Amino acid sequence: MRKMRQAFVGLLLLLLGGGGVVLEAVHARADSVMHRYVGVETCEVCHSAKRIGDQFDAWAGSPHARAYADLTTPEARAIADRLHVADPTRDGRCLSCHVTAYGKPLPEVLSTFRRTDGVQCESCHGPGEDYAHFSVMISPKKSKRAGVVIPDETTCKTCHNPSSPTYKGFDYHAALRMIAHPVPAETKRETLEMGDEK
Numbered sequence: 001m002r003k004m005r006q007a008f009v010g011l012l013l014l015l016l017g018g019g020g021v022v023l024e025a026v027h028a029r030a031d032s033v034m035h036r037y038v039g040v041e042t043c044e045v046c047h048s049a050k051r052i053g054d055q056f057d058a059w060a061g062s063p064h065a066r067a068y069a070d071l072t073t074p075e076a077r078a079i080a081d082r083l084h085v086a087d088p089t090r091d092g093r094c095l096s097c098h099v100t101a102y103g104k105p106l107p108e109v110l111s112t113f114r115r116t117d118g119v120q121c122e123s124c125h126g127p128g129e130d131y132a133h134f135s136v137m138i139s140p141k142k143s144k145r146a147g148v149v150i151p152d153e154t155t156c157k158t159c160h161n162p163s164s165p166t167y168k169g170f171d172y173h174a175a176l177r178m179i180a181h182p183v184p185a186e187t188k189r190e191t192l193e194m195g196d197e198k
């Protein structure tokens with residue numbers, strides 16, 4: 001009987017020990033985790049509310065929302081001809097800057113994502129699978145842990161640089177004003193009270 005009990009305790013310890021290993025594995029994953037792209041419609045659900053600043057509408061009216069569609073214009077055709085690109089809507093020499101998540105393997109892109117939506121929120125803010133949830137978003141700390149990026153000039157310059165066939169320089173502050181989409185200060189205050197940081 002005692003032997004059985006010892007065996008049972010041993011098994012329990014093994015399970016607990018094993019559990020520890022699993023937990024550690026989960027933590028390790030949280031640090032180096034692969035966040036997947038969800039696409040702009042997922043952000044639209046919350047970020048089209050006036051109260052939060054309607055970032056969706058600001059984006060939808062910006063050139064970034066047209067970035068893929070503009071690859072079919074006569075102007076794009078002329079640029080493509082000059083560079084011997086047969087189809088700009090399929091060629092990495094154009095898509096790398098005109099869509100989100102270019103070159104990412106399929107497992108990193110969820111089925112809600114559409115490349116035709118051009119340069120989407122996640123081009124600048126990082127793939128949203130793990131942060132695009134209310135309980136995470138109301139906390140800047142949790143959002144950051146879940147992969148939110150607050151972009152800066154370096155982010156813009158991954159596309160706004162001399163490798164762009166139409167590049168004529170890039171003034172960060174002027175460009176930022178053209179795509180501004182702030183959260184109203186009052187909403188921000190209320191949200192921070194709801195979240196875990198006061």
Ligand code: HEC
Binds near residue numbers: 040121133138
């Ligand atoms: C369930 C609703 C919801 C969804 C879905 C959602 N958000 Fe949010 N998001 C919020 C709320 C609420 C805030 C906090 C706003 C504030 O500062 O008051 C927020 C804040 C943010 C911030 C600022 C974070 C910070 O640390 O200051 C960014 C950037 C953002 N969202 C981007 C996105 C993007 C990109 C998507 C889609 C991939 C998305 N959100 C999806 C509700 C949402």
Ligand code: HEC
Binds near residue numbers: 083163
């Ligand atoms: C290095 C990133 C990058 C690459 C590669 C790129 N573009 Fe662009 N494209 C941009 C940026 C950024 C702009 C905005 C203007 C600027 O600063 O060049 C732009 C603007 C454009 C415009 C003007 C849209 C308008 O009407 O205002 C067209 C057309 C265009 N690109 C077509 C192409 C085609 C065709 C290719 C491939 C042969 C291509 N681009 C490759 C980044 C890029």
Ligand code: HEC
Binds near residue numbers: 040057120122181
């Ligand atoms: C071209 C890059 C870019 C795209 C695309 C973009 N953002 Fe942003 N976003 C920024 C930058 C840069 C800031 C920080 C602005 C600043 O420093 O004031 C920001 C800030 C924010 C904030 C925080 C604003 C605040 O006042 O704290 C939210 C929320 C947000 N973005 C949501 C979105 C959503 C939702 C989308 C898509 C519908 C989107 N963004 C698309 C670059 C982008």
Ligand code: HEC
Binds near residue numbers: 096098100151159176
């Ligand atoms: C993934 C690539 C990419 C990133 C990152 C990016 N852009 Fe763009 N941006 C584009 C493309 C492509 C266009 C041209 C779209 C069109 O007109 O078809 C553009 C156009 C613009 C325009 C209008 C054209 C111009 O140059 O005057 C502004 C303003 C702009 N971007 C601001 C920004 C800012 C600010 C950031 C960083 C916070 C940023 N972009 C990050 C790809 C990008």
